[in-house]
Amino acid sequence: MLRLSSVPTGRSRRWLLILVAAAIVLPVAWYLGSPLFLSQRVNEAFPMSATATVPAGMTRQQVENQMAQAAKVNTTMADAIPSGAVSPAIVAHGTFTNGDSFHKGEGTATLYRVGQDVVLRLDPFKVTNGPALHVYLSGHTAPRNSAELHDAGALDLGQLRGNIGAQNYPIPAGTDLSKYHSVVIYCQMFHVVFSTAELGSR
Numbered sequence: 001m002l003r004l005s006s007v008p009t010g011r012s013r014r015w016l017l018i019l020v021a022a023a024i025v026l027p028v029a030w031y032l033g034s035p036l037f038l039s040q041r042v043n044e045a046f047p048m049s050a051t052a053t054v055p056a057g058m059t060r061q062q063v064e065n066q067m068a069q070a071a072k073v074n075t076t077m078a079d080a081i082p083s084g085a086v087s088p089a090i091v092a093h094g095t096f097t098n099g100d101s102f103h104k105g106e107g108t109a110t111l112y113r114v115g116q117d118v119v120l121r122l123d124p125f126k127v128t129n130g131p132a133l134h135v136y137l138s139g140h141t142a143p144r145n146s147a148e149l150h151d152a153g154a155l156d157l158g159q160l161r162g163n164i165g166a167q168n169y170p171i172p173a174g175t176d177l178s179k180y181h182s183v184v185i186y187c188q189m190f191h192v193v194f195s196t197a198e199l200g201s202r
Contacts (some may be wrong), residue, residue, distance in 0.1 A: 017161060030189060039129055042162035047088075047170075048121040089113045094197035096127070099144065103128050105195020109183035111171070118175070119159060120183065123166035132189040133160040135169050137180035143200050146191040153179055160185060 091113050096105035107125035111118060120135070127133075139152030157169040171177070185194040 040162040042165040092199040103194040109197040118171040127161040
């Protein structure tokens with residue numbers, strides 16, 4: 001009588017190991033690689049001071065739109081700012097450049113003072129997507145690697161909310177802005193600079 005063996009053969013063991021490895025590797029590969037092919041779009045409104053009031057007869061969105069327009073055109077145009085709102089002022093701004101031939105960025109980084117608050121706004125903005133991208137202020141004018149980013153002093157403003165579209169990042173109260181000379185999109189996982197915007201006064 002023939003008996004079926006329950007012990008896997010060498011060939012079946014190899015296939016079992018391949019399946020186990022695939023079950024582990026494929027999800028990790030998708031997590032790391034998919035951001036390069038997928039985009040996350042955001043569209044945040046222009047920042048308003050937390051203490052700003054919305055005038056009667058206007059919506060908050062209308063006030064934000066007028067503040068954004070006035071900030072881009074001329075911060076001294078007080079008549080463009082609705083009564084009761086706080087006029088924004090540009091502290092510094094810069095234009096994004098590519099980190100290298102593969103990691104590319106474009107658009108504008110602007111530091112606004114709105115009332116007592118300072119906010120970094122990326123608008124317009126687009127960068128190559130990637131895993132664990134963060135927004136930094138750096139003491140280096142144009143860091144191209146992790147050492148240059150951190151050695152001159154760096155402030156992590158948090159995870160990038162989207163690789164395309166307008167977005168705001170509050171600057172912690174008490175931050176000495178004179179120490180920082182660029183905005184950097186940085187991949188914490190692989191220590192790669194994706195894009196840099198050198199900050200200059202308006």
